[in-house]
Amino acid sequence: xxxxxxxxxxxxxxxxxxxxxxxxxxxxxxxxxxxxxxxxxxxxxxxxxxxxxxxxxxxxxxxxxxxxxxxxxxxxxxxxxxxxxxxxxxxxxxxxxxxxxxxxxxxxxxxxx
Amino acid sequence: xxxxxxxxxxxxxxxxxxxxxxxxxxxxxxxxxxxxxxxxxxxxxxxxxxxxxxxxxxxxxxxxxxxxxxxxxxxxxxxxxxxxxxxxxxxxxxxxxxxxxxxxxxxxxx
Numbered sequence: 691x692x693x694x695x696x697x698x699x700x701x702x703x704x705x706x707x708x709x710x711x712x713x714x715x716x717x718x719x720x721x722x723x724x725x726x727x728x729x730x731x732x733x734x735x736x737x738x739x740x741x742x743x744x745x746x747x748x749x750x751x752x753x754x755x756x757x758x759x760x761x762x763x764x765x766x767x768x769x770x771x772x773x774x775x776x777x778x779x780x781x782x783x784x785x786x787x788x789x790x791x792x793x794x795x796x797x798x799x800x801x802x803x
Numbered sequence: 804x805x806x807x808x809x810x811x812x813x814x815x816x817x818x819x820x821x822x823x824x825x826x827x828x829x830x831x832x833x834x835x836x837x838x839x840x841x842x843x844x845x846x847x848x849x850x851x852x853x854x855x856x857x858x859x860x861x862x863x864x865x866x867x868x869x870x871x872x873x874x875x876x877x878x879x880x881x882x883x884x885x886x887x888x889x890x891x892x893x894x895x896x897x898x899x900x901x902x903x904x905x906x907x908x909x910x911x912x913x
Binding site: 726732733734736781797 | 807844845846847848849890899900901902903904905906
């Protein structure tokens with residue numbers, strides 16, 4: 691199998707606070723994980739590629755100081771949204787690569803009030 | 804121009820209908836192609852890969868035309884459970900990046 695979990699599944703936070711989202715590959719090791727963001731009625735947009743043991747690669751337009759990614763082990767990557775604002779409210783989805791396929795986590799719905 | 808463009812939706816069809824989704828892509832260097840399905844508030848799930856020779860999986864048929872940079876998905880005998888958003892997805896082999904289309908929503912009615 692290839693199961694990916696995310697935690698939390700949903701979170702509500704106040705503007706200005708930071709939120710950490712975890713992505714875990716439960717039954718395989720993933721040297722590469724990806725973080726996506728999806729706004730309502732829009733497609734998934736790749737935010738960054740997370741590589742175990744090295745710095746993440748961010749897509750153009752994504753602030754690396756605002757979206758901190760840590761891939762400290764072969765089964766865990768975290769995304770921290772720092773100083774969250776209402777415009778950061780979105781559906782955040784991670785995926786983990788196993789051989790040639792990406793397996794998606796169930797997503798985290800973030801609402802910033 | 805967007806890297807991946809899909810038919811605007813939504814498509815509302817009766818059960819048993821045949822429905823076709825179209826997708827075009829702009830980067831000829833794209834190597835691999837997929838159709839994903841996404842249910843409301845859920846993660847996308849791989850429906851099928853798309854090969855140049857065309858491929859079929861039960862009621863689903865996918866076609867790829869590299870010369871026209873065009874991908875299609877045909878669903879025959881549609882079921883209520885087919886209601887979802889269908890995403891056309893490209894893989895850039897370099898770096899393993901997936902590029903998603905905006906999705907086409909399908910609603911199958913009884």
